[in-house]
Amino acid sequence: MKNIIFVIITTVVVLGFYGLVLGYENNLDEFLVYYDEITIESGDTIWSIASKYSDGRIDINKYCNEIMKINNMKSDKIVSGHRIIVPIYK
Template identity: 30%
Template sequence: MSTILPLPTASEAPARKGVRLQLTQRGRAAAMALVFIAGVVVALLALLVLDIPSAFAGSGELESVTVRSGDTLWSYAERFAPEGSDPQYFIRETVRINDLSTARITDGQEILLPAGSALDS
């Protein structure tokens, strides 16, 4: 009669040198998907916590001005754009808001200035 020996447990099994675990293609794709999802979650949390979109969006309010002789969008940008902001960005936003074909404005024209303008200066 033969004797059946029990299989060795994990702690009793001899260590195999030089054996490395490698991810399959599916495993790599799953790992990349998890990293991507984690990055999106971190980015969304950062946007919510730091309130970054509202820093760029302004208050959403527009101020109306009547163009006087000699006024240009550049002069409005110098006078009304928030301090430290790019005047060219202010001009592009003004052109976009007013649906202007060019950055030229004429005497008597009513235009809207982007939010954050200091009109009382």
């Protein structure tokens, strides 16, 4: 009987923790989005641009992928002087 209760309590705790983790996962659909067109400067990378424009609530890898998707980029290579669109999540 004690083993059954232990298994039930453990299962509830694990599932509850799993639900919390999923609930706090960064979901871009939950934010208002604005777009800004920026000029790439010497030394910029997708990562540095994402770090500059991210507010910390969104996973930086997801944000980099979103920038690349919006700009139809197949590679993370960018050229100084080119312009790209950056999403701003509020």
